Amino acid sequence: MALLLKRLNPDISQYRDRRFPGTQEEFEKCLKESTTLYIGNLSFYTTEEQIYEVFSRAGDIKRIIMGLDKNQLTPCGFAFVVYYTRADAEDAVKYISGTIMDDRPVRVDFDWGFKDGRQFGRGRSGGQVRDEYRTDWDAGRGGYGNIVKQE
Numbered sequence: 001m002a003l004l005l006k007r008l009n010p011d012i013s014q015y016r017d018r019r020f021p022g023t024q025e026e027f028e029k030c031l032k033e034s035t036t037l038y039i040g041n042l043s044f045y046t047t048e049e050q051i052y053e054v055f056s057r058a059g060d061i062k063r064i065i066m067g068l069d070k071n072q073l074t075p076c077g078f079a080f081v082v083y084y085t086r087a088d089a090e091d092a093v094k095y096i097s098g099t100i101m102d103d104r105p106v107r108v109d110f111d112w113g114f115k116d117g118r119q120f121g122r123g124r125s126g127g128q129v130r131d132e133y134r135t136d137w138d139a140g141r142g143g144y145g146n147i148v149k150q151e
């Protein structure tokens with residue numbers, strides 16, 4: 001019963017994609033059924049091969065989509081991993097979240113599903129939004145955040 005309640009909990013992800021083309025209910029339904037995961041807090045230097053190596057431990061991978069800076073077209077610290085089955089995606093969330101890759105704990109989040117265009121950072125500078133606002137130095141993610149760099 002506890003497991004069932006957990007599975008139906010709408011807080012399956014803290015993240016809400018403001019560009020999702022539907023209602024909150026439709027968004028939550030996608031999250032509960034999807035075989036797509038968002039992998040965050042990656043180093044810009046982590047490769048698709050490394051992601052494959054780690055995430056295939058949870059099951060066969062259908063597709064990996066690297067997140068790209070929309071201006072430079074270089075990796076900008078996230079990826080989508082698509083499994084063939086929901087069970088494998090759930091195992092990856094359970095067992096791979098927090099795994100250290102290139103000295104950083106990766107964040108594994110359920111995702112509503114990949115659509116073309118979602119591979120690009122949405123920050124004004126081309127990378128991820130979080131890298132616009134960061135005030136700390138992060139060598140694996142291009143140094144200071146973009147707003148600090150511009151000051």
Ligand code: GTA
Pocket residue numbers: 013015016017018037038040067078109110111112117118119120121122123127128129130131133
């Ligand atoms: N499933 O957690 C996620 C996730 N994130 C963070 C991004 N994506 C995610 N998908 C899932 N789970 O396809 C997806 C997006 C898109 C791609 C790139 O990755 O759906 P993005 O990171 O560039 O832009 O997305 P996004 O997601 O639209 O940014 P958002 O939600 O505004 O902000 C993300 C984080 O940035 C916030 O949680 C916060 O930490 C920081 N941030 C945002 N605004 C500010 C601000 N004004 N000041 C300080 N920090 C801020």
